[in-house]
Structure formats: C-alpha cells, structure tokens
Amino acid sequence: MITLNAEGLDHKALNEALRRAEGPCRLTGCLGQRFIGAGMSHKEILIDGIPGNALGAYLNGARITVNGNAQDAVGDTMNAGRIVVRGSIGDAAGYAMRGGEIFIKGNAGYRAGIHMKAYRDKVPLMVIGGTAGSFLGEYQAGGVIVVLGLDAGQKGLMGFFPCTGMHGGKLFLRSRCEDIRFPGQVTVRPAKSADLEELHRYVSEYCQLFSRDVGRVMDAPFTVVTPDTKNPYKQMYVAN
C-alpha cells in the first residue's frame, strides 16, 4: 500500500497525488481537505485524520475507509463504490446519492440521506450504526437507509422531522418508533419476515466491518418506513 502524506497539500494537489498513485493508498495527516477521491472509479483509499467536506463526491466505484470521523456531505451524488467511516459523520451524508454504499460506525448528523434516489439496479445503501440527526431521509426518492441506534443510551434514535418530503425508497429503524412523529405521506409498520431477510444482508455487512454480533443486533424490534404511494405528491404542483 502506498502512503501519501496529506500535510500541507490542498485538495487539488492531494487528489492529483491520489490519481497518480497506482494501487491502494493510505493518506496520513489528513486535515480538512475537501473532495477526497471525488469521481474515482478504481481506487482503494484509507484515510488517517479528518477528511474535509464532500469526501467521495461523485464516487464511481472506488472504496474509501476513514479511520475516524468524517465531516459534511460525504458521498455527495455518489454513483457506485463504498465509503466506510469508523467514527461519526457530519450533516447531509449521502446527499443525492444514487448508488453505492456508505457504512457509518457511529452517528450521523442532520439530513442523512437527503434526496437519495434509485434507478433499476442502482439502489444506494446507507447504514448508520448509531443515531441520526433531524430530517433523516429528507426528500428521499429511493434507496435504503438503516439506523441501528447502537450504544445510543438515553439519546433518541433520531432528531425531529424524519422523512419530510420522502417519496421513494425505504427506511429500516431499529426501534418500535413509538415516540417518533412521522409525516402523513409515509407508512410506518413493523418489519415483516421479508423485510428482515433483506435487512439481514445490510446488518451482516455492518457487523463484519465493525466487529459486531449480527444475532444481537438483529434481536430487536425493527420498523419499516416507506412512502404511501409511488407518487405521494401527485398533482400537488403539476398534473403528472
């Protein structure tokens, strides 16, 4: 694995060094450089330090692992690939993501999965091990978001106003969600066996990445949230 020292490099120089390097790379001394790995297809990147905003924006197949926290807008408009964060993540994770996977060991900030979308075989996945901030899945149009609430303690599974404007995709929440207020245009129901089968795949992956026991994580009530119809905003703005 090639080691690149990010100290003193701006985002442009850093991404150029990454593109030039052949094979997997380890970035050390990272401190706030934005757009790391943006648009990259065939790379494996391991990051020590704090990557800046828009980590893995437009990612197109590359695999990024962060050994710590990440900032805002991770995986912005990501198309394919995988981002693994071994800490917590800032606001607007997976912003308009349309493919690939994001696994977060800890908590996510506000607006996780805002405007995620899906098309045919492109179904993005975001698994949040801890809790999520307010506006989880805001304007979600497709894809899957899982919130496990592990080690949440007294903290609630999420903040206020989840699924505002959601009109596609699916949420799996590891809770009965009795104290969470959802908007009118979504259906909230306990997970069925087919849901649990699907969920098992995501949770297994999470547990393998972060050394958790799948059985224990799955041994809890799960709630599924989906929008009411394929087009809950039909004729709200235009006749469509």
Place this chain on the structure above:
Amino acid sequence: MKLEGQVRIPSGCAIAAVISRDKNRMSGETVIKAMVPMHDRSNGLGGGFAGYGIYPEYRDFYALHLFFDERATRKSCEAFLKERFEIVKSEIIPTWKLPSITGEPIIWRYFVDPLKSVLASRQLDEAEFVARTVMEINTGMKGAYVFSSGKDMGTFKAVGFPEDVGAFYRLEEYEGYCWTAHGRYPTNTPGWWGGAHPFSLLDWSVVHNGEISSYDANRRFIEMFGYQCSLQTDTEVITYIMDYLLRVQGLTLEEAAAVVSAPFWSTIENMADPEERRRHAYLRTLFPSLLITGPFSIVLGFSGGLMALNDRLKLRSMVIGEKGDRVFIGSEEAAIRAMEPEAENIWAPAGGEPVIIKVREAQENEH
C-alpha cells in the same frame, strides 16, 4: 461578466473559537491555526478575531477600536470623544505591512472612561451611554467607525483571508483566555473592513456563518430601541438583538437562544415538560420579531464566556470539542484538530441547541 453557473461558489463562511475555562491565557495564534484548514470557506473579502482578557492593564476602561478614513476625521472624532470620556490612553493599533492586506484605513484604539458629569446629566448608565455613543459615531460621523467597544476585550478585523488578518494585527503578541475567529464569504455586500466579523458592541461579539432571511423584520424591530443598522449585513443585527435581549431585557443566554432560534410551534406543543412548553410559548409570543430565520451558525463572545448556536433547522455546520480546561468550536472538526490534535468529546449540537461555556469564576459568581 460571469453569470450563474459559470462561477462556482464553493462554500460559505468559517467560524472558530477557543476558551480556557480556567482563564489560562493563550496567544491569538491558537485560533488563527483553526482558520488554515478552512481557508476555502472564505474568499479573501473579510477576516476577523475577537480576544477576551487581552487588556488586563486597562481592564476597567472601555477599549474603543476605530477605523478612520483620514487624519482630519480622527481629529474631529477625538474632540468628540473628549467631550464625553476621559481618554486614559490613545494609540495606533500596531500592524505589520503585508502584501495580502491592502487599502487599510487609519486604525486607532482608545481606552476611555465615561465622564461622570455627562452620565449624570444624561441619566444613563455607563453601558447604555457607551452603546449610544458608538451608534452616534457609526451613523453620524462620516469616515469614522467604531468596531470594538468592550472592556478587556478587542475585535480585530479587515478585508483579507483570516490567517493574513491575524498576522496583520500581530495577534501573536496578544494573550487572552478566549478567542473567536471568522473567515468571510460575503453574500450581499461588497466586503468592507467594517463589514468583516466579528461584529461587536460593548462586550458582545458575534461571528456568523450563514445568511439570515429575517434581516429586515429583525432590523425594523430592533431599530425601535435605538439601535441603528448601518451596514446592511445580517450579523450586525444579530449583535444588537443579543445586546437588547441580554443586557437591556435581562434574559438569560438560554432564553435569548430560545427567542432567536425558537423551536417550531409543533415541537413546542409536543414538549413533555409543561413548564418548558409554557416558557417557549411565552418567549415566542413576546419576541416574535426577533426570531431569526434562514441559515446561521454563530458564536457569541461575552465577558467570561461563549455561546454557540445554530438556526433551528441547522442549515450550517458546527462542531464542539474539548481538551483539559479548553473548549473548541469550529465550522469543521478539522478546525478543532488544527488547534488541538488530541481534542476529545467531539460532538455537533442540534439546531437551536445553545452551547454555553463560561469560565469557572463566572460560574462561581452565579452561585
């Protein structure tokens, strides 16, 4: 001319702050470091800092920092000040000549004590008198602008990138127990020295990332109470709102936060504690015109502490960390790590959730 879409505007402003709860003093270099990894959040049209505890030898005097356009303005402003204050010291604020900072005005500071006879004849307390004098100079005296007016604190600001502004004002030579910093990306105004952040009045200083949409509603309300918004920038109005709520109305910091970043009525209705529900409903009803809408993350500095606050929708980022007796605030975690690589307990407050840090002696005085 470049049109929309031809120019990429990569970001908004940057804010950072650090405070020692034990009042250990640190040089301005600490907070300047925070601005380096956030360089791209500013565009070189404004940077500034506020330091608390930096003038211990003059701690009983108001430290007025002023910009002047020319010598004659300074002379007439000094004559004006002498009618109202005893000036115990006046001097040029020391700066370095830097190629990155140009077009500087004349920059002076005055340590002053309001004349007792003037206070008595006006029937005003000291703070109110100083605040009114600042308003009078900033709106009535062309070419003069007071950009700092607190005790044992000072604001330093300029057009330029924040790291350069810090070097320009030689902040490594000052020591304070608390510092705030700002890198500016002006959205509505051309970017003038006075328009850089922090905005301050008396001991209050505000650094702000965002763009509030309630500016005019807030301005119209606050101008009824003698404040005059002279710069058309939203941060100025936030500073006056804080002065009005905290000093004039005597609200606590938590209450002021609940006014400007009030929860939604639906959230208030669902609050479990009836006392809390009543308190929030009361504050929203009493000060509806001081609700600040639109994106903001601010750090309010005051004598003995800091308050960090986001808009209720949290449309801007804010991260908190700590190490030992020091607490760090930044628009990004990278800023905190630049000040203290080993910072612990990193967390992001929710929208509308005030984070208040006071030095220990200020806490003890309250009990």
